[in-house]
Amino acid sequence: xxxxxxxxxxxxxxxxxxxxxxxxxxxxxxxxxxxxxxxxxxxxxxxxxxxxxxxxxxxxxxxxxxxxxxxxxxxxxxxxxxxxxxxxxxxxxxxxxxxxxxxxxxxxxxxxxxxxxxxxxxxxxxxxxxxxxxxxxxxxxxxxxxxxxxxxxxxxxxxxxxxxxxxxxxxxxxxxxxxxxxxxxxx
Amino acid sequence: xxxxxxxxxxxxxxxxxxxxxxxxxxxxxxxxxxxxxxxxxxxxxxxxxxxxxxxxxxxxxxxxxxxxxxxxxxxxxxxxxxxxxxxxxxxxxxxxxxxxxxxxxxxxxxxxxxxxxxxxxxxxxxxxxxxxxxxxxxxxxxxxxxxxxxxxxxxxxxxxxxxxxxxxxxxxxxxxxxxxxxxxxxx
Numbered sequence: 001x002x003x004x005x006x007x008x009x010x011x012x013x014x015x016x017x018x019x020x021x022x023x024x025x026x027x028x029x030x031x032x033x034x035x036x037x038x039x040x041x042x043x044x045x046x047x048x049x050x051x052x053x054x055x056x057x058x059x060x061x062x063x064x065x066x067x068x069x070x071x072x073x074x075x076x077x078x079x080x081x082x083x084x085x086x087x088x089x090x091x092x093x094x095x096x097x098x099x100x101x102x103x104x105x106x107x108x109x110x111x112x113x114x115x116x117x118x119x120x121x122x123x124x125x126x127x128x129x130x131x132x133x134x135x136x137x138x139x140x141x142x143x144x145x146x147x148x149x150x151x152x153x154x155x156x157x158x159x160x161x162x163x164x165x166x167x168x169x170x171x172x173x174x175x176x177x178x179x180x181x182x183x184x185x186x187x
Numbered sequence: 188x189x190x191x192x193x194x195x196x197x198x199x200x201x202x203x204x205x206x207x208x209x210x211x212x213x214x215x216x217x218x219x220x221x222x223x224x225x226x227x228x229x230x231x232x233x234x235x236x237x238x239x240x241x242x243x244x245x246x247x248x249x250x251x252x253x254x255x256x257x258x259x260x261x262x263x264x265x266x267x268x269x270x271x272x273x274x275x276x277x278x279x280x281x282x283x284x285x286x287x288x289x290x291x292x293x294x295x296x297x298x299x300x301x302x303x304x305x306x307x308x309x310x311x312x313x314x315x316x317x318x319x320x321x322x323x324x325x326x327x328x329x330x331x332x333x334x335x336x337x338x339x340x341x342x343x344x345x346x347x348x349x350x351x352x353x354x355x356x357x358x359x360x361x362x363x364x365x366x367x368x369x370x371x372x373x374x
Contacts, residue, residue, distance in 0.1 A: 014351065016228075016350070016351050017350045020209065020228050020348070020351065021209050021348035021350060021356045022210070022348055023209070041203075041232075042207070042231045042233065043231055044229045044242070045243075046243050046325060046327065047243075047325070054327070055231070056232075056234075083362065084364070087367045091367070091368055091369055091372045134321065138233060138239075140241070158359070161208035161348075161358070163203070163204045163205075163361070164201065164207065164374060165204075165365060165373055165374070166364045166365025166367070167364075168361065168362050169208045169358050169359065170359040170361070171356050172357040173356075173359075174355065174357070175270065175355050175357060176354055177270060177274050177355060178352060179353070180274045180275065181278055185277070185278045186352055186353055
C-alpha cells in the first residue's frame with residue numbers, strides 16, 4: 001500500500017543531501033500529453049549553484065524523446081518500500097504501458113515544469129534541460145534543478161542503490177564527522 | 188590500523204557493481220613525479236562497453252591539473268573503516284601535503300596507467316581520460332576504465348556515501364530482486 005506524501009519546499013542548492021549518496025531514482029516526464037516514468041541509476045551532482053546534475057538516459061528508453069523534446073523532467077526518489085514498483089517500472093516500456101496507471105502511482109502537478117511529480121516518492125526535483133551538447137554522443141543530459149520538494153520525514157526513509165543483476169544495496173545508518181571538517185569545507 | 192589488500196582482476200564492464208551505489212571514492216593521480224589523492228563524491232557510470240564513467244574534479248583541486256595533464260587517474264573505493272582518512276584527505280591540499288605519507292597509505296604500481304593504486308582500498312579502477320570536451324565548462328571528466336582490481340572480500344566491505352555537512356550514510360544490507368527481472372534486463 002502506497003502512502004500519500006506531503007512535501008515541502010527544499011533548497012535546490014542542497015539536493016546533494018539526497019542525490020550524492022547514489023540512490024536509484026524515478027524520472028517522470030511528459031510531452032504532448034504522453035507521461036512516462038523510468039528507473040535510473042546513472043546520475044551525479046555537478047554544481048551547487050546553479051544546481052546542476054548530470055544523468056544518462058539511453059536513446060532506447062521511451063523517456064529519452066519525452067525528456068529531450070520537452071526539455072524537462074522530474075527526478076523522484078523512491079523509498080525502499082517501493083522496490084517492486086521500481087523494478088517493474090524499469091522492466092517495461094512506456095511505449096506499451098501507462099506506468100502511472102499500471103504501478104498505481106499518483107501524478108502531482110509540478111510548479112515550474114510540465115512533467116508530473118510522483119506523489120509516493122519522498123523527494124521530487126523539478127529539472128530543466130540545461131545543456132544538450134552531450135546527448136547525441138553519450139545520451140548525457142545536464143539538468144538544472146529549478147524546484148525541490150521533500151517530505152518532512154525524508155531523512156528517515158531508506159533508499160535503494162542498484163548493483164546490477166537484480167541486486168539492490170539498501171541505505172544504512174548515518175555517521176557524523178562534522179567535527180573533523182574545517183568550517184570552510186563544511187558544505 | 189590499515190590492512191594490506193590483495194586484489195584480483197575484475198571485469199571492467201561490471202564496475203557498476205561497486206560504483207553505481209554511489210560510494211565516496213579516493214582519486215589517485217600522478218604527473219611529473221607529483222602524486223596526490225582527492226576525496227570525490229560526484230561521479231556516475233556512463234556505459235558498460237567501453238567502460239565509461241563521468242566525474243567532476245573542480246579546477247580548485249590540486250588533482251585537477253595532475254589528472255588533466257597526465258590524462259590518467261585511479262578511482263579507489265575506501266571501506267567505511269577509513270572514514271577519518273577520507274575526511275582528512277578531502278580537507279587538505281596536495282599543494283601543501285604529501286597525502287600518501289600524511290595518511291599512511293600505500294601507493295601500489297598500476298598496470299596500465301602511471302597513477303598509483305591505493306593499496307588500502309578494496310577496489311581500484313585504472314582510468315584513462317576518454318573525453319575532455321566538458322572539462323573547461325563544467326570540470327566534467329569522462330574516463331574509460333582500462334583495468335579493474337578488486338579484493339576477494341570486497342562485497343563484505345561497507346562503503347561511505349556523502350550527504351554534505353560532514354554526514355556520511357553507510358551502505359546497508361543487500362536485497363535480491365533478480366526473480367522480478369526478465370532475462371534480457373538482467374545486466
